[in-house]
Amino acid sequence: MSLIHSAEIAQTSFHTIPIIDISHITSNDLSVRRALAMEIRDACINVGFFYVANHGVPDTIIEDFLTRSKEFFALPIESKLKIGNKSTSSMMGYSALLSGNNDPNGGGDLQEGFEFIGEPLDPLDQCPETNHSIGCNNWPSELPKFREAALRYYFAVVNVGKLLFPIFALALDLEEEFFDEKTNNAAALMRTLRYPPQEGRTSDSVIGIGAHSDWECFTILWQEPSIQALQVLNSEEKWINAPPVPGTFVINLGDQFARWTNGIFKSTVHRAINASSVCRYSIPLFMGANWDARLDPVPGCVSPARPLQYEIITAGEYVKAKLVETYNH
């Protein structure tokens, strides 16, 4: 079935998020990779979200970064503000509670975070080679082990992201290498996040992270087990819970993939509310396209019945506009 036809009959009023086993993602057998791609295609067209099981990132790497993140957030506020992301042009470093606002109708995001991009584990003082035009990371000098744990986790998850691009290409009936040159020079951004408890308060104006879609190609999110917080909006405007599923990451498509596919792959709106009585941690990785990659539609996504929906701009122009909108930066 053609992509456009699949999009016409999409079931976007989902009530659950599919779980997809990716243990065979590197199979030598193309038919096995294609079968996985078709499962992912359905999830991308109908939901825009899915969980991946058997992703291969060791628990120890995840747990180590979680432990170091907890230590980081427990630092005195003065230490954290010393590396505040608004104090540098790079936007890397600490973001305080309510300093971001993902939902223009909201009163700020009730979360604090630390944002960074990849850099070589060694030597310490080297900037990443990237055309992302963002610059250096802003690490906390008090916690030397934080940096190493963060980068180890980062590279493990970036590897999962690199395996997903060829599968997305197959899902779109394209050659597996199709996205290589559009993504080979991109700096993936990672954030480690802490949401204070809201104790049952679910005011729509100030919540953990207000309703938004992500800006990049796709996001790989680790969420803390046992605490329900993430919710995804279906086409009936109902919020569907995306509870943590142990051993999985949540993958959601972002606006860059929606633009590449003329809206056939969904960049679905979501939010997080920590209604529990304890802090909740999550760690998203945003996999984007190269800064200068054009977000023009890939073959098979535009027809007279499905005209072009988006203005064609570069990934960099798109992300810069969103940064200004969200962080006033």
Ligand SMILES: O=C(O)CCC(=O)C(=O)O
């Ligand atoms: O913390 C979560 O569950 C979601 C985070 C999120 O949507 C984001 O950072 O874009």
Ligand SMILES: [Fe+2]
């Ligand atoms: Fe998000």
